[in-house]
Structures are given as structure tokens and as C-alpha cells.
Amino acid sequence: MELDRLGRKLLLGALRLKDAGEVWARIRAYGHVYDRLETHLDLPYLDDGTRAHRLDVYGDTQRAAGPVLVVIHGGGWVAGSKATNESQAKYFASCGLRVVNINYTLQPETDFAGQLADIFAALDWVAAHARDYGFDMDRLFVTGDSAGGHLALLTALTASSPALQEYYGVRAGEWRIRAVAVSCPASDLRGDWSQAETSFRLLGTLLFDEPRKGAEYARMASIEYVLTMGELPPTFILTTSDDTLLYTRTRRLHEVLDERGVAHRYREYHAQSRARLQHVFNVTNPEWSESRQANTDILTFFNELQP
Known part of the structure; x- marks a missing residue:
């Protein structure tokens, strides 16, 4: 719908991503460092012909099986694509991971259940093609930023929870x-979105505009609320106090995980090579020294958990 496209453009501007085309061009330009990586692009994980159900694979798939990282892009659940995370995905692949960078259906064309169904389908594809691409399914990691971070956490919790699988109409496959x-x-995601600042009011309209999407719907999509319904695997959370969008909420998530004894590592990064950082800096500006440190810290976290 034209209104949906207009809404996304307005949202991108409100979220200070109005120059998203320029940002993505810079990300792709920086990606030339990794041009020698083995790549498999736009592979369908569902055979319906839509770009929303395609993924890219990066990494040396000809050697012995190695750890696999599934990347879930951000964009407020209503925008973005795997292209946003291309350079970060290539960086992780250059460090020895097999990386699967996925698209998924955006809202309001679908809802959280539909987005989880897409991610579960992508994970099923990874499991089904483990031998083809050298994926070690005993070392399956997931990463995401902003809304993609939310979906990564919700995916992990739902995969461990029969109750959440029933609620969202998905079923975990042969993967962990x-x-x-x-x-x-x-x-x-709980609270009165109509009272939020302009950007979040618009986002709330796109996410919760149907009568059935009431308080229960928002609660069941909130990580803090569903924590007790599933088991969160070891989790690395990074942020910066320069994040004007979600810093307070990210820090609160860390505090809730601490209170409930959920194993996780929390890191705040501070600007050293520039005046300030920004929301998801390690994805939008992977060339920054702070971003390289953050992405290296993610790798270190994964390596410490490998059998």
C-alpha cells in the first residue's frame, strides 16, 4: 500500500535514518575489504519467490564444518533488509564464522508471529543445508540489532518454550x-505508544493498528514479560549511552536479566575516536574503531562458548 510506503519513509526520517541510502552505500563500500570471501547470495529459504524470504551465506564452506551465525537486521520491524548488515556479516565471516544474513517479511504486511515464522523457516533452512555449507549446528549463534535484536531474543525464547510456540503458531526444528x-x-513493547514521541507514535500505529493487537499482544512480544516462559541461552548485550533511541530500555533489560539470574554479558561502549557513537553503531559504521571492538567482543563471547 502507498500509505505503508509513506509511513516507512516518515519513520526512517523520524528515527534519524533519513539518509539510509547513503548509510547503506557507505556500508557496501566498506565491504570491499571482504570481496574475496566465498558468497552465496539471494538464496530462497521459502520457495514463494519473494525477496523477503531470501538469505545470503558468507564464509569458507569448503573446509571442515564451523560455527554458524544467523544475522537478523533491524529497522523498527517495518523497514530495512539484509543489505543493512552486509559489511558486519562479511566481517564475522572473515573471522571464521559461516554467516547467514536473512531477510524477513516486514510489518504491517505481517505481524510478530509472521516474522517469527520467517526466522524459524530460515533456521530450518540452515539445519537442512548444514552439510552443503559447512554449518556446525552444535555451534549455532544468532545476532540482531535494534528491532532485529528483539526478534533474535524472542526467537531464542520461543524456540525453548512450547507455550510461546503455541501462541505464535511456530514449531522449533532440528536446531538449538x-x-x-x-x-x-x-x-x-508494553505501554501507551500514543503518548510517545512522534517517531514512536508512528511506529506504534504501524505495529498495533488492529483491534486484536492490544495489551496482551504487546506483552507477549515483550522480552521482560516472556522471560519466565522460556529459557534464554547465553546472551551478549551491547549498547552506548549515545543511543538516543533505546539506551534506557536496553540498560533496563540488562537489569531485569540480572535480577532474574539469566546468564548474560553486558557492555557499554563510549566514543573514543569521534565525538559520539549512535544507535547500532557497530552495524551502521563497522569501520569505526569502537565498532571493531564491539564486533570483536561478540566473537570472543561466541568463542568462549564453543565446545
Whole structure:
């Protein structure tokens, strides 16, 4: 719908991503460092012909099986694509991971259940093609940023929870998520979105505009609320106090995990090579020294968990 496209453009501007085309061009340009990586692009994980159900695979798939990282892009659940995370995905692949960078259906064309169904289908594809691409399914990791971080956490919790699988109409396949890493994640969707600042009011309209999407729907999509319904694997959370969108909520997620004894590692990064950082800096600006440190810390976290 034209209104949906207009809404996304307005949202991108409100979220200070109005120059998203320029940002993505810079990300792709920086990606030339990794041009020699083995790549398999736009592979369908569902055979319906839509771009929303395609993924890219990066890494040396000809050698012995290695750890696999599934990347879930951000964009407020309503925008973005795997292209946003291309350079970060290539970086992780250059460090020895097999990386699967996925698209998924955006809202309001679908809802959280539909997005989880897409991610579960992508994970099923990874499991089914483990031998083809050298994926070690005993070392399956998931990462996401912003809204993608929320979906990564919700995916991990749902995969371990029959109750959440029933609620969302999905079923975990022959895979188990070993660990999760999230950058500046959204987590708590409860509250009155109509009273939020302009950008979040618009986002709330796109996410919760149908009568059935009431308080229960928002609660069941909130990580803090569903924590007790599933088991979160070891989790790495990174943020920066320069994140004007989600810093407070990300820090609160860390505090809730601490209170409930959920194993996780929390890191805040501070600007050293520039005046300030920003929301999901390690994805939008992977060339920054702070971003390289954050992405290296994610790798270290994964390596510590490998059998």
C-alpha cells in the first residue's frame, strides 16, 4: 500500500535514518575489504519467490564444518533488509564464522508471529543445508540489532518454550540456538505508544493498528514479560549511552536479566575516536574503531562458548 510506503519513509526520517541510502552505500563500500570471501547470495529459504524470504551465506564452506551465525537486521520491524548488515556479516565471516544474513517479511504486511515464522523457516533452512555449507549446528549463534535484536531474543525464547510456540503458531526444528548477541535491542513493547514521541507514535500505529493487537499482544512480544516462559541461552548485550533511541530500555533489560539470574554479558561502549557513537553503531559504521571492538567482543563471547 502507498500509505505503508509513506509511513516507512516518515519513520526512517523520524528515527534519524533519513539518509539510509547513503548509510547503506557507505556500508557496501566498506565491504570491499571482504570481496574475496566465498558468497552465496539471494538464496530462497521459502520457495514463494519473494525477496523477503531470501538469505545470503558468507564464509569458507569448503573446509571442515564451523560455527554458524544467523544475522537478523533491524529497522523498527517495518523497514530495512539484509543489505543493512552486509559489511558486519562479511566481517564475522572473515573471522571464521559461516554467516547467514536473512531477510524477513516486514510489518504491517505481517505481524510478530509472521516474522517469527520467517526466522524459524530460515533456521530450518540452515539445519537442512548444514552439510552443503559447512554449518556446525552444535555451534549455532544468532545476532540482531535494534528491532532485529528483539526478534533474535524472542526467537531464542520461543524456540525453548512450547507455550510461546503455541501462541505464535511456530514449531522449533532440528536446531538449538547456542548463544545470542544483540546490539541496542528493543525489548519491552508494553505501554501507551500514543503518548510517545512522534517517531514512536508512528511506529506504534504501524505495529498495533488492529483491534486484536492490544495489551496482551504487546506483552507477549515483550522480552521482560516472556522471560519466565522460556529459557534464554547465553546472551551478549551491547549498547552506548549515545543511543538516543533505546539506551534506557536496553540498560533496563540488562537489569531485569540480572535480577532474574539469566546468564548474560553486558557492555557499554563510549566514543573514543569521534565525538559520539549512535544507535547500532557497530552495524551502521563497522569501520569505526569502537565498532571493531564491539564486533570483536561478540566473537570472543561466541568463542568462549564453543565446545
